Amino acid sequence: MLTAEDLRQARWFGGKSRTIASTRVADSGMLASDAPFYLLEVSYADAAPETYVVAHRLEDPAVAHAVLAQFRGSTVGTERGRLEFRPTHVLDTTRRDELDPARMMSGEQSNTSIRFGNALILKLFRRLQFGPNPDVEIGWFLTEHTSFEGTPPVAGSLTYTSADGCEASLALLQRFERNHGDAWTTMLRRLQSVLEGANSNESLEAVRRLGATTAELHLALATPTPDAAFTAEAVSAADVEAWYAAIQEEVRITANALRQHGTEVDMPALLQRAAGVRSLENTVKTRHHGDYHLGQVLERDDGSYVIIDFEGEPSRPLSQRREKRSPLRDVAGMLRSFDYARMAALRAGDMYHPGRAARATGWYADARGAFLGAYLPTAQRLLPADVGPALAALELEKAAYEVMYELNNRPAWLPIPLAAFSAGP
Structure with a gap:
């Protein structure tokens, strides 16, 4: 033994x-x-x-x-x-x-x-x-x-x-799916070229393919079925209030942890962002990936994507990881991953070079637009007409999770989620 x-x-x-x-x-x-x-x-x-x-x-x-x-x-x-x-x-x-x-x-x-x-x-x-x-x-x-x-x-x-x-x-x-690496590795390679002055078209086209694949996944998870564990359901008022309460609690825990490290945040503004989750009422909740980021996606040789590891966030209880939620929760996770990717690429070189920093900021904005531009038209029937408020709330939830992780494991990376937590995308 x-x-x-x-x-x-x-x-x-x-x-x-x-x-x-x-x-x-x-x-x-x-x-x-x-x-x-x-x-x-x-x-x-x-x-x-x-x-x-x-x-x-x-x-x-x-x-x-x-x-x-x-x-x-x-x-x-x-x-x-x-x-x-x-x-x-x-x-x-x-x-x-x-x-x-x-x-x-x-x-x-x-x-x-x-x-x-x-x-x-x-x-x-x-x-x-x-x-x-x-x-x-x-x-x-x-x-x-x-x-x-x-x-x-x-x-x-x-x-x-x-x-x-x-x-x-x-x-x-x-x-087994043949591939030439996860999307974190392949996207970082493309992004590093962009920061050195290369055209961003290739990387943004890859982002669009990923957005389209993500939408197809979410539609597949909404496939009609007699299995109650997978039946798509309408989001109720009770659902959104429970989600709002959970995000509020996560924000408070994160704010308290930051305060112990000498960092103050604007709680009223954070709670106002969290309230955006209420806009999901009367939309659709389904099973979802639950821990969606570039490292959970493989890129095939032909450029198509394979999504893996549906276990959900490992620190959360199994019952939570099986809950039905808005598919936008996965979208929020991937958008946060793009933020990490641009900062990782920036850190790999001279992160204080004004040209590189500006290109990283521009790429992040363009990548968000490219992903959502490919995702939203296909997945629209699962979503609110205006995804902005809900997406802001769900990105806040993810950023809070990331802040706690970095505080406990990688303090040098804390500035990445802290910026998103404090001020939003």
């Missing part, structure tokens, strides 16, 4: 900053032959316990293929529960000669992924959370009930059921 020190060294362990009080094995079993796993419950002195999935020997290609074979439809007992491997039609269309080599991918923090040739990718969720996983259920919905081509089709999923009948997602199997 992993020791406390072993856990702190594990890339996927999320409790590195907490004091570990104790650990215990909650269940154990075999994912496949020669692939043991166990569920490790970690208790903290200063926080609620968490359970992590510890799996061994997955770096061995033969073991990885043995696990993959289980997705044909196996049920496996564990010491105190069971595992269910559930396939979709996508797995039946996968050619076996495309599944080599099997190798574990590097770079991930919270999950572990294994790539099978150019055909499939298996994501193992390291933190066990009971209840439907948004990444799994949204992936299944888009694969089985829509024609949307901007996300990797689901080939299967792995579910753990405890002795008392509670379910949790352990893994998601998807088609």
